[in-house]
């Protein structure tokens with residue numbers, strides 16, 4: 296067993312643990328079901344940059360088959376400095392995301408980092424993202440759970456599967472079963488290079504299945520940090536059985552306000568969607 300004991304499953308992880316071998320939770324986000332036959336692709340800009348931009352991106356990713364719109368209004372930026380090139384739109388960004396979601400019919404997922412802003416974010420989005428850095432921010436998990444909104448729980452890059460499922464257990468313990476796990480790469484001492492910032496733990500996809508009924512998606516954008524590496528890892532994730540993907544998409548990736556190295560342009564995203572659609576088909580799934 297990876298790092299989880301039978302005793303953990305019966306006590307510490309009693310709510311996320313499977314009770315039957317084939318038990319699966321289907322998480323509904325608006326009209327989209329995550330964890331079933333469809334592989335749900337969430338796509339959009341790393342950071343919301345303007346109303347027109349996010350509305351356009353939403354329409355374009357939808358045309359290529361994305362089922363949810365992602366975008367950051369509040370960003371966990373590594374350094375405290377903001378300027379006209381690197382910024383976050385905060386409340387305004389949430390309003391633009393909501394408008395883009397309504398215009399396209401795509402449910403919206405966005406991150407909340409601050410326990411004081413949970414209500415505000417919940418009022419604007421269909422699914423709340425807990426970022427990797429906040430995976431074990433237990434007061435934040437409790438407040439987010441209590442909104443009743445579906446939650447996308449990213450794995451911290453230093454977290455074991457046991458830690459990650461423990462964080463999910465907090466959400467279920469606070470009466471929210473609509474939890475989707477998101478693998479976004481783990482760090483090892485030798486990985487902090489431009490060519491391997493994080494390593495995607497693809498083995499965790501079948502491991503998640505082994506232990507829990509919750510769906511699991513993979514984010515190759517924030518894991519690889521490098522746009523040329525995103526399509527191969529996205530294809531591998533779908534082949535490994537992921538229930539969805541999270542992909543950064545930007546009209547002019549090099550000019551993105553945040554994470555300019557990893558976003559795909561519309562054409563690359565469209566090509567990737569055709570490829571993952573074919574891979575999903577082999578596995579009896581759809582995109």
Ligand code: PEP
Pocket residue numbers: 341367371425426427428449479514517
């Ligand atoms: C994001 O999805 O925008 C993000 C910041 O991801 P992570 O928490 O995985 O770094």
Ligand code: MN
Pocket residue numbers: 341342517543553554
């Ligand atoms: Mn990002």
